[in-house]
Amino acid sequence: MESVCFTGACPDMTREELTEMAEEKFEVKSSVTKDLDILVCADPNAGSSKLEKAKKNGTLIISYEEFQEILDEEEDEDFYSILQTRKILKYIREKYAMECVRIKPKKAESPLLMTASKFGGLPYWTAVEEYPKDKDGNMLTLLAQINFSDVPHLPDYPEKGLLQIFIIADLSAGRDMDDDGTTQNYWRVVWREDVDESLALSADALHEMGVQSAEEIMQKEHERRNSQMKSGKKLTLEHDFPLEKEYALTFEKGFSHPNQMLSEYSEMATSAAKEFGYPVYEDPQGSFSEDLDMNDYFCEDSKDGTLHQIGGYPFFTQRDGRSEDEEEVLLLQIDSEYNTDINISFGDDGIANFFITPEALRKRDFSKVRYYSDCY
Incomplete structure (x- = not known):
């Protein structure tokens, strides 16, 4: 008892x-x-x-x-009781907590430094490099730039260096549905161990190369669509992007906890049930008490409504998108976020994940990154 x-x-x-x-x-x-x-x-x-x-x-x-x-509560032998469910959830949350770094975006009031951590904006780039393009020769656009000098350190993750992620500016957000997310046909990861700010191309120099920020691309796209509306033409979509502004980023170390979208969650729940001497069901998650609001537990990591993060457990809207063949860790996760100052959207309230194997991360081999995103 x-x-x-x-x-x-x-x-x-x-x-x-x-x-x-x-x-x-x-x-x-x-x-x-x-x-x-x-x-x-x-x-x-x-x-x-x-x-x-x-x-x-x-x-x-x-x-x-x-x-x-x-x-x-009335007992039901096909389900865990409210108390049993609470204890299983608490056990999983405490036993399997994992360190991560939370990312807080804030709309930039003026253009950020080329070497700054940012979502959107113009990237750090030098005159001697070929700018990233997709397999069809179209220029890619900066989605995220993480200066690891700004980031609280996590084991195996860089302590310095610049990680850049570029994607094509269309509805796909760079995802190629015909591959497993590792072929960088319409997106690209660039890693820089060392950054020399004096070598950074200016905004004018980048524009001369044909480089545009997400904000610049989407402003022109809105103007083009408005022109079509005014002239009575059929609306067409040439460009799209998950964000339309430049956002400065701040970082804070915290803890990430397992969520029910993870493939290993059932195993965690079974382990907890055995620990307490509770029945072991074939589908432990489906056997949680129906009288308990699971949002109280699985939304606690995103009390502010977002899950932008480095490391920790990934979140998915449809299914676990990690590789089934090899271990992967979360390099970067960018969530959809909507408020007065921020508008980031991957499809219908979706989320974008970039994964890497632990070995590749330790070797700083970012050619091995895998990109997965899904939405509701």
Whole structure:
């Protein structure tokens, strides 16, 4: 029998009444111990001694309202209970947490330095290099530029150097649906171990080469479509891009947690169920309690609504897009984001992932990157 302890006032009944109800399913304890399963509280931020001790012990902490749902729940042998589901999810979140670097974009008020970390904008480029083009000879456009001198260090990832990702400016966003995402036909990764700012071409020099930023391309595209509308012509699409502005980037180290789109999540859930002595279902994720809102758990990594990141667990909208044949880590993930100052969109609220094998990452061999994106 699992154990429970209460702290703070219950809004709907006396402590005695609640204890009497709880004793039908739980062992009720008066204090927080290391083996306590649940602490029920009025306010998880109250800072009481019981709460602080429970947090230190890793005890599951829930509200009185949530505990009432557990008491009212009817058992179903085909599903985990609310409590079992909560404990499995908590176990997975804590056991498999992985370090990552979160990326925060902010609309640039003026053109950024050529060597700056950015989404969009003009790239760092030198006069002695051939500019990236797709297999048909069309110039590619900068999607992202990461100066690793700005990025908190993750094991195996660079501590300096410039990573640049270019894609074709059309509806495909560089994805070639006829390959596995490793053939850089309509996108390109450029890696620079060393960067000399004095060699950077100016905006004017890049424009003379025919290089345009996403903002410049999309501004001309909007003007062209407006002209078609005014003249009564049929609207056509020549160019498209996931973003239309230049965004400055800041970085912060954090933790990434598993989500249900990962191919290994079922194995993680099974491991957790065995750890607690719960039933092992063929489809553990499909057996989670239907009375629990999974968004409370799987959206916690993106409280601000976005999952731009380096390292950690990738997120997908449709299926796990990683290679089934070899291990891959997340080099860069760019999410769709919409607010007053930011408009980034990969299709219908999609997400773009760039993967690399650990060995290639350690060798700084960015010719081995794989590009995958999907949307709703």
